[in-house]
Amino acid sequence: MAAGVVLALALGTWAPHLGSSLRLDETLTRWVVQDGLADALDRGVRFQSQPAYYTFVWLWTRLAGTSELALRLPSLLFALGACFAMARLGTRWTRDAECGVLAMVVLVSTALVFRESTDARPYMLGLLVLTELAIAVDRWVEQGRWRDAVWVGVLGAVLPHIHLFFVLALPALALHVALRSGGSAKPAQFWGIVGLLGVGGLAYLPVLQTLLTRSGDYSFAPEPGWGALFQVFVWVPPVAGLLGGLCVAGIGGRSLTDAAAGHQDDAAPRIGRNALLVLAVWALLPLGLLFAVSTLSEGSIFLARYLIVSLPAVALLYAIALRQIPSAPARLSALVLIGLAAWATQTRPVDDFRGAAIAVNRFVAGDAATPVLVATGLIETQHEAWLRDPAAADYLQAPMHTYPLEGDVITLPRQFPGPEIGRSIVGPVLSAKRPFAVIEWSGNGARVLSGVRREAEAAGYRSTLPGGFGNVRVALFRPTGPGATAR
Numbered sequence: 001m002a003a004g005v006v007l008a009l010a011l012g013t014w015a016p017h018l019g020s021s022l023r024l025d026e027t028l029t030r031w032v033v034q035d036g037l038a039d040a041l042d043r044g045v046r047f048q049s050q051p052a053y054y055t056f057v058w059l060w061t062r063l064a065g066t067s068e069l070a071l072r073l074p075s076l077l078f079a080l081g082a083c084f085a086m087a088r089l090g091t092r093w094t095r096d097a098e099c100g101v102l103a104m105v106v107l108v109s110t111a112l113v114f115r116e117s118t119d120a121r122p123y124m125l126g127l128l129v130l131t132e133l134a135i136a137v138d139r140w141v142e143q144g145r146w147r148d149a150v151w152v153g154v155l156g157a158v159l160p161h162i163h164l165f166f167v168l169a170l171p172a173l174a175l176h177v178a179l180r181s182g183g184s185a186k187p188a189q190f191w192g193i194v195g196l197l198g199v200g201g202l203a204y205l206p207v208l209q210t211l212l213t214r215s216g217d218y219s220f221a222p223e224p225g226w227g228a229l230f231q232v233f234v235w236v237p238p239v240a241g242l243l244g245g246l247c248v249a250g251i252g253g254r255s256l257t258d259a260a261a262g263h264q265d266d267a268a269p270r271i272g273r274n275a276l277l278v279l280a281v282w283a284l285l286p287l288g289l290l291f292a293v294s295t296l297s298e299g300s301i302f303l304a305r306y307l308i309v310s311l312p313a314v315a316l317l318y319a320i321a322l323r324q325i326p327s328a329p330a331r332l333s334a335l336v337l338i339g340l341a342a343w344a345t346q347t348r349p350v351d352d353f354r355g356a357a358i359a360v361n362r363f364v365a366g367d368a369a370t371p372v373l374v375a376t377g378l379i380e381t382q383h384e385a386w387l388r389d390p391a392a393a394d395y396l397q398a399p400m401h402t403y404p405l406e407g408d409v410i411t412l413p414r415q416f417p418g419p420e421i422g423r424s425i426v427g428p429v430l431s432a433k434r435p436f437a438v439i440e441w442s443g444n445g446a447r448v449l450s451g452v453r454r455e456a457e458a459a460g461y462r463s464t465l466p467g468g469f470g471n472v473r474v475a476l477f478r479p480t481g482p483g484a485t486a487r
Helices: 002-017 024-033 037-048 051-064 068-094 097-109 111-116 123-143 146-162 164-181 187-203 205-213 227-231 236-251 256-260 273-296 304-323 328-345 353-364 384-388 390-396 398-402 420-431 449-458
Strands: 371-375 408-411 436-441 461-464 472-479
Touching: 002 068, 002 097, 002 111, 002 328, 024 037, 024 051, 024 068, 024 390, 024 398, 037 051, 037 205, 051 068, 051 123, 051 146, 068 097, 068 111, 068 123, 068 273, 068 304, 097 111, 097 236, 097 304, 097 328, 111 123, 111 304, 123 146, 123 164, 123 304, 146 164, 146 187, 164 205, 164 273, 164 304, 187 205, 227 273, 236 304, 236 328, 273 304, 304 328, 353 398, 353 436, 353 472, 371 420, 384 390, 384 420, 390 398, 420 449, 436 449, 449 461, 449 472
Parallel strands: 371 408, 371 436
Antiparallel strands: 436 472, 461 472
């Protein structure tokens, strides 16, 4: 039944998005891997800081190509792998197979897994590796085998190369080792793990240096309020399942005290205090650190997708709560409700660069001299040095490499009016009295189109706004009056 819920959600809500237009960050993935392996490694370090993921994607695309489906399919498969690994992790940590199954269903129902399962980004690979790492850690502590120790070291060393924030789970896993082993871990194996983690850390230093150099470029999220701490892990599907399951149990005449009395079909596992402590640290440490950095410093990095690192712990905590529902039929109804709630509530943002490119190319009609002003909204476009750097031009126009534009493509800053370079670009275009187009991605606070429209209308242009592209906005401008070039 649980596997059916997972596969139904994957086929019914994930798979239909595989062929849609790539979103902004996904076009960056395609740009990173579109040339040779050396270019992919260099771009993966300099621009995206996830070299292990891009090395994999480069190898994958040599076989599968760079279509939307090809780029996204690995994330869907990684997401499925992570969900089934969650079942194994939950079973190991609670010693209860049903609790593991419930954790798997909770994980598959989350909005984060829904969105990232069809995104050509590193988060589902990171989730799979992290979950497998937690399983390997528990197995090593329990059995003390060298092969498990080596697997722990390898997975832990690779983790930051997939995404740095996944290492925020390592303190919780270290705590798990300390509490489970009681200091009895084999020293040679322990130091072998430390050595492998050290090698992974040393290999990450070039990426870390780039991150520190560009630290100001990663602050594009709004500063979180205190309410975010209480809302971010409140997920509709498992909450609906928990409430619905308790209601069904009540209607059936069962209570939590019945389960506590030890009825065989109701007996929930006894979760030890140490296990709950580890899960609490795993869930709350990344949340607290991201919140603290975002509120106490100038950089805000409080984004839901960065908290994917906490998903396994939070999913297992929800599963433990669901397991307390005092009858097997009521828990089954909870599982069904979780799947239905996930089906009904999950939505995916739309960045239809493909449709926008078609509309603009129809307008340009093959005229290579027609200006096409593009504001991709990338945070780096707020810096004039990036806009003037020819080496950065390809990166800033990544969506246009995926969905090519006809005309004379020019990158705008993410705000207009804003940096002086914006006026130096727009001014000559307006004075030329010829048609031009603007494409803006507005997903993270970029605001260009309204300012350009205001100045263009003052200069005698009329505009049309073809819609239906989600966060991508398009405006087509035609001059009016004497001296205007018509189209």
